[in-house]
Amino acid sequence: MCFGVKVMVWMEYPTKPLYDLPKREILIQGIGTRLMKPIGSLTKDTLNALKPCQHGAEIHGAAKQSGFKLQEILDFSSNVNPLGPSKKVLNAIQEAFVEIAAYPDSTSEMLRYTIAQHFGGITKDNLIIGNGSTELMYLFAETFLKRGEKALMAAPTFGEYERAVRKTGESVKFVRLDKGFQLDAEIFKREMIGCKLVFLCNPNNPTSKLISQDILTSILDAALAQDILVFLDEDFLEFVEDEKNRSMIPQISKYPNLFVLRSFTKIFGLTGLRVGYGITSKEIAEVLHASKIPWNINCLAQAAATVAINDITHLQLTAQLIKEEKAWLQTELSSIETFCFTPPDANFFFIDIEKTGLTANALKHRMLKQGILIRDCSNFVGLNEFYIRIAIKTRNENIRLIKVLKNALNPG
Numbered sequence: 001m002c003f004g005v006k007v008m009v010w011m012e013y014p015t016k017p018l019y020d021l022p023k024r025e026i027l028i029q030g031i032g033t034r035l036m037k038p039i040g041s042l043t044k045d046t047l048n049a050l051k052p053c054q055h056g057a058e059i060h061g062a063a064k065q066s067g068f069k070l071q072e073i074l075d076f077s078s079n080v081n082p083l084g085p086s087k088k089v090l091n092a093i094q095e096a097f098v099e100i101a102a103y104p105d106s107t108s109e110m111l112r113y114t115i116a117q118h119f120g121g122i123t124k125d126n127l128i129i130g131n132g133s134t135e136l137m138y139l140f141a142e143t144f145l146k147r148g149e150k151a152l153m154a155a156p157t158f159g160e161y162e163r164a165v166r167k168t169g170e171s172v173k174f175v176r177l178d179k180g181f182q183l184d185a186e187i188f189k190r191e192m193i194g195c196k197l198v199f200l201c202n203p204n205n206p207t208s209k210l211i212s213q214d215i216l217t218s219i220l221d222a223a224l225a226q227d228i229l230v231f232l233d234e235d236f237l238e239f240v241e242d243e244k245n246r247s248m249i250p251q252i253s254k255y256p257n258l259f260v261l262r263s264f265t266k267i268f269g270l271t272g273l274r275v276g277y278g279i280t281s282k283e284i285a286e287v288l289h290a291s292k293i294p295w296n297i298n299c300l301a302q303a304a305a306t307v308a309i310n311d312i313t314h315l316q317l318t319a320q321l322i323k324e325e326k327a328w329l330q331t332e333l334s335s336i337e338t339f340c341f342t343p344p345d346a347n348f349f350f351i352d353i354e355k356t357g358l359t360a361n362a363l364k365h366r367m368l369k370q371g372i373l374i375r376d377c378s379n380f381v382g383l384n385e386f387y388i389r390i391a392i393k394t395r396n397e398n399i400r401l402i403k404v405l406k407n408a409l410n411p412g
């Protein structure tokens with residue numbers, strides 16, 4: 001029957017693809033002509049208003065807009081390892097080419113085992129792998145939010161938490177960060193009452209600020225006492241010098257309500273391969289495994305991530321680079337008097353540019369004309385149009401950034 005519909009549509013409009021049909025009139029074999037309802041009326045109500053979240057790293061659009069080739073644009077809007085993946089990882093991907101003809105391991109068992117060994121104190125049963133850590137935000141919300149339940153998050157923070165919740169049809173509550181972009185634990189805990197789950201980001205995107213251990217622990221304790229689930233995004237924590245003492249991964253046995261998110265996108269530079277993971281109680285991991293789609297991590301991504309996590313040399317090289325370049329950029333950016341910011345905790349700077357007299361959008365466009373892409377943060381909930389985010393890259397790239405930035409601020 002379905003086949004019949006398709007054939008008749010193509011016969012009626014032989015030169016146009018199905019999605020380009022000028023009207024909704026279709027001929028169904030054996031039934032005759034009828035008007036098909038608009039697709040919007042067939043869509044779940046909760047999805048009709050859902051829009052994509054705007055991110056940095058839109059270099060394809062930026063290239064089109066600026067006339068530069070993709071490779072000519074220096075992308076400071078994406079906070080990933082400026083060295084990219086290591087040679088060892090690229091070799092592992094090449095060796096895995098032979099696996100492409102078969103389905104990948106649907107549960108990413110070897111990768112989970114390797115990650116568990118890397119951290120110690122956990123087993124592969126405490127792990128779930130996602131197609132990028134973003135997939136796990138959506139999976140988590142979809143698995144745990146029942147009808148009428150709410151999720152709490154800070155503002156500003158990473159936009160996909162909100163979208164993941166809205167996609168389930170349930171609602172979001174925001175708690176504004178204070179003037180210094182810190183989380184007020186007492187307000188957060190008060191607003192958390194009655195919520196089903198909370199999203200926290202440590203260090204936070206876009207503010208590049210860590211949440212103190214005291215605040216995290218007090219929120220976790222309060223959440224546990226009320227059966228509230230805590231989704232804690234540590235995707236940028238590997239860029240923090242004090243990472244080991246800041247991570248909540250060792251706390252998962254104490255907090256059965258805790259899910260810690262990590263990614264291979266950021267420090268490992270496997271950005272385009274899409275691999276992220278969650279470390280959590282065996283019970284939560286088991287439910288998420290039952291709920292996820294099959295074969296979500298392709299074989300090249302599994303092979304690359306398995307090697308990347310133990311490539312200590314590359315990680316140390318990256319950590320050293322970020323440390324030096326953060327200090328260099330801190331000095332250079334501080335010399336711009338109209339920039340207002342505090343030292344970042346993560347691998348990116350978050351800057352209030354209101355005193356420059358330019359909006360973030362205007363500055364972004366002036367810089368793009370010179371081949372540099374920065375993040376205009378105006379679309380983050382809780383921010384006005386005067387905030388930008390700039391990633392830390394290599395020295396030569398950072399030198400070019402500063403030059404272009406100064407030109408853009410003082411043209412002519």
Ligand SMILES: Cc1ncc(COP(=O)(O)O)c(C=O)c1O
Binds near residue numbers: 134205262263274275
């Ligand atoms: C805080 C945070 N978490 C998660 C992600 C998404 O990471 P992934 O590439 O692993 O999906 C981003 C991307 O920018 C992010 O900023």
